[in-house]
Amino acid sequence: MPQFTPKDPTYAERVRSSFERQQVMHTIGATLLTVEPGLVEISLPYRADLTQQHGFLHAGVVSTVVDSACGYAALSLMPAQTGVLSIEYKVNLLAPARGSRFLARGRVLRAGGTVIVCTGDVLAYPNDLNDPALTAEPTLCATMLATMLVVRNRPDVLD
Amino acid sequence: MPQFTPKDPTYAERVRSSFERQQVMHTIGATLLTVEPGLVEISLPYRADLTQQHGFLHAGVVSTVVDSACGYAALSLMPAQTGVLSIEYKVNLLAPARGSRFLARGRVLRAGGTVIVCTGDVLAYPNDLNDPALTAEPTLCATMLATMLVVRNRPDVLD
Amino acid sequence: MPQFTPKDPTYAERVRSSFERQQVMHTIGATLLTVEPGLVEISLPYRADLTQQHGFLHAGVVSTVVDSACGYAALSLMPAQTGVLSIEYKVNLLAPARGSRFLARGRVLRAGGTVIVCTGDVLAYPNDLNDPALTAEPTLCATMLATMLVVRNRPDVLD
Amino acid sequence: MPQFTPKDPTYAERVRSSFERQQVMHTIGATLLTVEPGLVEISLPYRADLTQQHGFLHAGVVSTVVDSACGYAALSLMPAQTGVLSIEYKVNLLAPARGSRFLARGRVLRAGGTVIVCTGDVLAYPNDLNDPALTAEPTLCATMLATMLVVRNRPDVLD
Numbered sequence: 001m002p003q004f005t006p007k008d009p010t011y012a013e014r015v016r017s018s019f020e021r022q023q024v025m026h027t028i029g030a031t032l033l034t035v036e037p038g039l040v041e042i043s044l045p046y047r048a049d050l051t052q053q054h055g056f057l058h059a060g061v062v063s064t065v066v067d068s069a070c071g072y073a074a075l076s077l078m079p080a081q082t083g084v085l086s087i088e089y090k091v092n093l094l095a096p097a098r099g100s101r102f103l104a105r106g107r108v109l110r111a112g113g114t115v116i117v118c119t120g121d122v123l124a125y126p127n128d129l130n131d132p133a134l135t136a137e138p139t140l141c142a143t144m145l146a147t148m149l150v151v152r153n154r155p156d157v158l159d
Numbered sequence: 160m161p162q163f164t165p166k167d168p169t170y171a172e173r174v175r176s177s178f179e180r181q182q183v184m185h186t187i188g189a190t191l192l193t194v195e196p197g198l199v200e201i202s203l204p205y206r207a208d209l210t211q212q213h214g215f216l217h218a219g220v221v222s223t224v225v226d227s228a229c230g231y232a233a234l235s236l237m238p239a240q241t242g243v244l245s246i247e248y249k250v251n252l253l254a255p256a257r258g259s260r261f262l263a264r265g266r267v268l269r270a271g272g273t274v275i276v277c278t279g280d281v282l283a284y285p286n287d288l289n290d291p292a293l294t295a296e297p298t299l300c301a302t303m304l305a306t307m308l309v310v311r312n313r314p315d316v317l318d
Numbered sequence: 319m320p321q322f323t324p325k326d327p328t329y330a331e332r333v334r335s336s337f338e339r340q341q342v343m344h345t346i347g348a349t350l351l352t353v354e355p356g357l358v359e360i361s362l363p364y365r366a367d368l369t370q371q372h373g374f375l376h377a378g379v380v381s382t383v384v385d386s387a388c389g390y391a392a393l394s395l396m397p398a399q400t401g402v403l404s405i406e407y408k409v410n411l412l413a414p415a416r417g418s419r420f421l422a423r424g425r426v427l428r429a430g431g432t433v434i435v436c437t438g439d440v441l442a443y444p445n446d447l448n449d450p451a452l453t454a455e456p457t458l459c460a461t462m463l464a465t466m467l468v469v470r471n472r473p474d475v476l477d
Numbered sequence: 478m479p480q481f482t483p484k485d486p487t488y489a490e491r492v493r494s495s496f497e498r499q500q501v502m503h504t505i506g507a508t509l510l511t512v513e514p515g516l517v518e519i520s521l522p523y524r525a526d527l528t529q530q531h532g533f534l535h536a537g538v539v540s541t542v543v544d545s546a547c548g549y550a551a552l553s554l555m556p557a558q559t560g561v562l563s564i565e566y567k568v569n570l571l572a573p574a575r576g577s578r579f580l581a582r583g584r585v586l587r588a589g590g591t592v593i594v595c596t597g598d599v600l601a602y603p604n605d606l607n608d609p610a611l612t613a614e615p616t617l618c619a620t621m622l623a624t625m626l627v628v629r630n631r632p633d634v635l636d
Binding site for chain 3: 496498499500501503504526527528529530531535537538540541542544560562565566567569570573633634
Binding site: 278 | 463
């Protein structure tokens with residue numbers, strides 16, 4: 001993956017503060033883990049009230065966390081006084097989203113002045129990450145390719 | 160749009176029953192409206208606890224309802240004793256998801272024996288659908304192109 | 319589909335002149351048919367030297383004509399002194415690309431100042447369009463959802 | 478990337494023979510380089526007759542080679558007596574396709590019995606690979622996420 005230098009030295013604080021304002025993250029119980037230049041990770045524990053008809057995490061919920069991870073990976077490289085909006089994304093559901101915990105990782109693939117392209121992955125962990133006996137490998141249950149817009153001069157779309 | 164003949168005469172009941180088991184639909188407050196052969200509509204009222212950082216409905220929530228609409232449009236054409244899983248989808252966010260109510264419409268574009276391709280749209284209504292003074296036109300805030308899998312011989316993936 | 323008013327009154331001439339400079343269109347034998355505000359159609363006769371291993375038109379060739387149709391539909395709505403570049407697209411191959419002639423139609427779904435979103439379709443005609451006995455309906459063999467960039471201030475990316 | 482064991486020991490010969498039958502590859506001057514289990518590379522020299530209006534390789538031509546690379550990466554893992562068809566793909570054009578030579582690399586991300594998901598990349602080389610003074614790094618000019626179908630029991634869609 002490419003290495004990036006952030007344009008805004010307060011990028012991590014800015015991402016964390018914006019994430020806090022994403023009310024849906026609180027609603028589904030997602031938390032922000034890693035924030036690095038061009039890389040963001042979000043954790044989501046399994047909850048039965050987020051499932052589809054077969055008991056798997058709904059594809060839209062999987063998309064929600066990895067879209068935020070991609071969007072914030074993009075925001076981490078944007079100059080001050082800009083905002084991020086998702087233009088579009090595609091997600092492939094590679095395996096049913098089963099597990100006790102999910103890790104969504106967004107990474108910037110190319111950072112342009114107007115458009116930032118990101119890839120995202122969602123890993124499903126069969127046991128709790130804090131389980132001392134954790135031995136099982138995670139499963140890659142989804143992958144995303146996303147296009148983010150660098151929004152300028154719109155006070156209602158900051159960060 | 161093409162016209163379809165359902166393979167399972169109980170398709171509507173099957174879709175409605177499966178939708179009821181999608182726990183995330185209850186969590187976000189979505190309700191199933193229309194179920195016709197190859198066409199499903201889902202309604203989602205705006206809720207602040209489903210928003211991203213600028214107060215718009217989160218793109219992932221928009222995806223959740225239109226993915227379900229597409230998935231159930233596909234299921235409505237599947238033979239009995241099968242199930243539906245999303246293989247992948249792409250969604251373009253055409254306008255910020257602002258409004259009091261959102262209507263997600265999924266339609267089958269091509270129904271194969273193994274794969275069913277659907278298109279989906281999300282309309283944002285600036286006023287409540289039940290408002291007698293409703294005059295404003297809805298805005299097309301998202302469009303989806305989705306690929307659904309016809310799952311056979313898997314008792315854990317029925318309907 | 320939405321109706322559009324072109325920002326550049328010379329849009330049709332501009333699209334036709336740019337199409338003429340797309341050397342790959344000459345190489346594959348594609349011709350530009352319709353140019354309207356937000357709508358462009360391109361015709362491609364079948365040629366055995368454009369096929370994949372089973373004798374169908376290669377998916378990439380199908381993409382080539384419908385990407386150009388979408389890109390020029392977008393360009394038809396852009397102001398003067400701009401250029402069009404494809405940011406990304408997704409294409410679903412709905413049926414094997416068999417036929418004597420293919421019609422790619424690109425339409426603008428939403429025209430923003432920076433990004434223009436288009437849908438595209440490819441119809442496969444089993445008989446020549448000029449065949450007086452033509453009775454068979456065309457088959458929708460591919461559908462596209464594409465995001466185009468409005469390029470400004472780059473003299474090497476005009477039209 | 479995951480490691481794979483081919484189901485058909487003749488996979489490389491099968492891929493090479495099928496590639497030879499893709500007439501469009503000869504038409505555009507593409508050649509097959511690497512064939513490994515779940516990994517295929519195709520080379521395409523720049524040719525002016527494959528360009529769009531600004532002199533870059535047309536996005537559809539870029540898609541053509543990386544779609545074939547992904548499709549053959551999928552075929553390399555399929556059992557005997559099957560064939561590969563592209564269900565759909567999404568491609569992001571990360572940089573204008575400028576260069577003297579392009580390398581398309583397709584890799585399998587997940588191999589199911591019915592559907593195989595692949596990622597693809599296209600690298601643009603500013604100088605000829607055989608140039609003894611080659612110093613410039615390639616540019617990632619496109620990335621693809623593709624879904625391939627494992628076709629069974631169709632004699633007209635073998636390999």
